[in-house]
Amino acid sequence: MIVNSYEGIVGPLDRTIEKALKGDHRSIARLITMVESESVSSRDIMKKIYPHTGNAHLIGVTGSPGAGKSTFLDKLITRIMENGKSIGVIAVDPSSPFTGGAVLGDRLRMQNHSLDPDVFIRSMGTRGSLGGLSRGTYEAALILDACGKDVVLIETVGVGQSEIDIIKIADTVALLLVPGMGDDIQIMKAGIMEIADVFIVNKADRDGTERIVREVNIMLDLQEEKPWRPPVIPTIAENGEGVERAAEAITGHWQFLQNTSEGKRRKYQRLRIEVEEILKREIARIAEKAWDRQIETDILDELFARKKDPYSVAENLLSEFIVR
Numbered sequence: 594m595i596v597n598s599y600e601g602i603v604g605p606l607d608r609t610i611e612k613a614l615k616g617d618h619r620s621i622a623r624l625i626t627m628v629e630s631e632s633v634s635s636r637d638i639m640k641k642i643y644p645h646t647g648n649a650h651l652i653g654v655t656g657s658p659g660a661g662k663s664t665f666l667d668k669l670i671t672r673i674m675e676n677g678k679s680i681g682v683i684a685v686d687p688s689s690p691f692t693g694g695a696v697l698g699d700r701l702r703m704q705n706h707s708l709d710p711d712v713f714i715r716s717m718g719t720r721g722s723l724g725g726l727s728r729g730t731y732e733a734a735l736i737l738d739a740c741g742k743d744v745v746l747i748e749t750v751g752v753g754q755s756e757i758d759i760i761k762i763a764d765t766v767a768l769l770l771v772p773g774m775g776d777d778i779q780i781m782k783a784g785i786m787e788i789a790d791v792f793i794v795n796k797a798d799r800d801g802t803e804r805i806v807r808e809v810n811i812m813l814d815l816q817e818e819k820p821w822r823p824p825v826i827p828t829i830a831e832n833g834e835g836v837e838r839a840a841e842a843i844t845g846h847w848q849f850l851q852n853t854s855e856g857k858r859r860k861y862q863r864l865r866i867e868v869e870e871i872l873k874r875e876i877a878r879i880a881e882k883a884w885d886r887q888i889e890t891d892i893l894d895e896l897f898a899r900k901k902d903p904y905s906v907a908e909n910l911l912s913e914f915i916v917r
């Protein structure tokens with residue numbers, strides 16, 4: 594019986610997946626929506642999608658609010674398309690997936706491409722497990738990868754965790770800095786220097802560009818030598834100046850990853866994180882269900898009366914389904 598009623602869902606879903614894998618944008622959008630809403634079928638979708646992944650270059654573009662990420666992406670997309678590559682874009686909006694404010698703003702700034710049939714642009718929220726970035730962001734990137742996009746660009750606002758998290762899902766991280774915005778101090782924040790594979794000093798039409806380029810280079814000099822030295826590239830995203838060099842640097846990093854053990858190390862690290870994240874999510878789901886069942890008993894009364902403590906309650910619940 595269950596199988597029968599399930600077939601009704603699986604049939605059209607399979608067709609959607611089939612069409613998406615052939616590159617149909619409407620079907621891709623539908624899959625991402627299902628995955629984002631964590632619908633029951635999201636696991637099935639990902640299982641079917643996964644074997645087709647592993648080909649796209651996942652590029653994270655991060656930086657402070659207003660650094661010019663969307664403007665930069667707009668120009669970058671043009672460059673990448675000149676090389677005959679297909680592109681998917683995910684703009685991560687930290688505030689809300691539903692307000693549409695940033696969605697509209699980002700779309701306007703990427704207006705050259707928002708109606709382009711060859712470019713898939715999608716905004717997403719940041720709720721969820723992967724620190725600042727939601728699990729859905731990564732799964733959307735995988736869907737775009739599977740559906741034939743050669744390059745997947747992920748724009749995230751650098752507000753704390755999500756700029757660090759981007760390294761968990763991107764092959765190449767481009768960090769946008771802006772002169773005169775205190776970014777020179779910001780980059781010294783722990784962790785931020787380490788995540789960037791390419792530094793972009795945008796708004797290079799402003800004073801202080803040279804200084805910030807110099808400071809980043811000094812900081813890179815102080816770090817222990819690594820097989821990839823992140824280039825520091827000034828750009829004026831608004832008129833496209835420097836974007837070609839930035840695009841070359843980003844592609845150069847991708848080639849570096851293809852040809853070195855560092856690339857393999859990154860891929861393996863990501864696979865490890867993937868399973869870890871799924872495990873965490875599944876365990877949380879099971880634990881919540883178990884707690885929901887318990888809650889129907891008098892347990893809250895007992896906690897209230899301090900006959901039981903929440904630690905022992907949680908421990909007992911865990912021991913129900915985890916063999917130690």
Ligand SMILES: Nc1nc2c(ncn2[C@@H]2O[C@H](COP(=O)(O)OP(=O)(O)OP(=O)(O)O)[C@@H](O)[C@H]2O)c(=O)[nH]1
Binds near residue numbers: 798
């Ligand atoms: N002067 C100057 N302004 C720029 C440049 N690039 C972008 N801008 C402007 O900076 C503002 C913010 O640009 P966006 O591309 O929206 O920046 P963002 O980083 O995507 O912003 P959020 O997504 O809101 O974090 C816009 O008004 C752009 O026109 C540049 O190279 N020079």
Ligand SMILES: [Mg+2]
Binds near residue numbers: 662748
């Ligand atoms: Mg933006």
